[in-house]
Amino acid sequence: MRFGIVRFPGSNCDADCFRAVTEGLSEEAFYLWHRERDLGGADAILLPGGFAYGDYLRAGAIARFSPIMKSVEAFARAGGPVLGICNGFQILCEAGLLPGALARNAGLRFLSLPVHIRVERTDTDFTGAYRTGQVLRMPLSHGEGRFVADEATVERLEAEGRVIFRYVDARGEASGTANPNGSLRNIAGICSEGRNVVGLMPHPDRAYDPILGSDDGLGMFRSAALAAATGATR
């Protein structure tokens, strides 16, 4: 399993993704510069966190026009697994690969804290190694993470089982106080219609080893490796 990690100017979790894959999972990873067009034979693509292009205009707005994104879009539309973490999630929304948008946190403050998220669906390329209802703990770190979409879009996401992570308290309840940024319906992560493109705001890449406080995030990368190994199409 070879994970291609896209680096934009301003990415800063590229090395976290690299180590999660290579040290946490003992799988192969390599970097892809945003000016490239060839995905180097990657089996899965990771769009890491950070501040691509300084988040100018809107987070992800400029990055989505990077040359490599054309290839990532084609890869995603052909069913290839693509995971966007934090800034990567923002880029996927701007690129139209995932619906909705990530707006400024309701409290207007940049947030950096550990959160709990509940696995709502295991039938995606990045959640197959979890149990439905499992509560994961991992860091969150962003200024623009409030998931918003029009009512029809949110209803569709819910009906199609495409809300895959929700902010919850430690007991797994999706309460208002467990919602750190004001996201609609506590939504922390969603997937595409084909269930191969996944985006979430919390950082599984910063939770791949108990020494980091949690290794709950490792399952996301393991899920992709398992899916590839078994050739599972769900």
Next chain:
Amino acid sequence: MPRGGILDPEGETIGRALRELGYGGVGAVRSGRLIRLELEAEDTDAARDEAERMCEELLANPVIEDYAVEVRPVVEAAGEGA
């Protein structure tokens, strides 16, 4: 501008600050972004068309933002001391 129905915490905070300063008549406040750009075009209509395409493609995110385009001759804009 944030679209209607989209929570605008920045606008709300500005509104609260204005009311605390004694501007009691201040109602809803929405806070957005102004982008001024120079553009070479045939005429005003062509400039407007092009600017609207820019908004759709990059400058605004139609999921959460509305936009409005205003076209002015460059000389006038420069005269404002911008």
